[in-house]
Amino acid sequence: MKKLVLLGTMLALVGCGSAPEPTGDMETDLKAMFDADKVETMGDQLVITMPLMDSSSDSNMVFRSFHTMGNSLNYLLENQKIDASKVYYMYSSNMQDQHGNLSTANLFGVAFNTDDLKRVYQGEDLPFQAYLPYADMDYKVKYAKNAVQSWCSEQDDTSKYTNVCL
Numbered sequence: 001m002k003k004l005v006l007l008g009t010m011l012a013l014v015g016c017g018s019a020p021e022p023t024g025d026m027e028t029d030l031k032a033m034f035d036a037d038k039v040e041t042m043g044d045q046l047v048i049t050m051p052l053m054d055s056s057s058d059s060n061m062v063f064r065s066f067h068t069m070g071n072s073l074n075y076l077l078e079n080q081k082i083d084a085s086k087v088y089y090m091y092s093s094n095m096q097d098q099h100g101n102l103s104t105a106n107l108f109g110v111a112f113n114t115d116d117l118k119r120v121y122q123g124e125d126l127p128f129q130a131y132l133p134y135a136d137m138d139y140k141v142k143y144a145k146n147a148v149q150s151w152c153s154e155q156d157d158t159s160k161y162t163n164v165c166l
Contacts, residue, residue, distance in 0.1 A: 058147035070128025109138035
């Protein structure tokens with residue numbers, strides 16, 4: 001009986017750290033699985049607002065944010081959840097001004113043509129680097145551009161990311 005209780009406890013603990021399972025509802029899944037703040041359709045665009053990932057360096061923050069974006073694109077493409085002609089990721093972060101006032105600010109956007117995404121995705125999960133050559137960057141503040149360029153400066157070959165690495 002003790003072995004059975006111990007086994008049950010171990011199984012329960014293993015389940016505690018598992019990732020959320022897809023529900024089939026795109027908005028719910030993007031929020032639960034990828035921490036999206038907001039998912040909405042605006043005209044013919046799917047707009048996904050994501051928090052900029054916390055990190056100890058700008059370069060790592062951008063890497064983690066791009067990594068999550070790539071995983072969410074894999075989810076959307078695998079599950080055929082994109083009905084819009086464009087997918088637009090807006091990255092935002094909590095900011096504090098010189099007077100100590102807190103607000104949320106949009107820092108940069110990454111836009112993709114859905115046809116390009118579908119052409120690249122061949123039924124297997126891809127790293128975010130496979131999608132970046134098709135990205136159009138939309139910098140809202142200078143800091144965001146500098147942070148992305150910090151990530152770019154650490155890459156061996158940026159020639160395939162000409163829309164991202166200026």
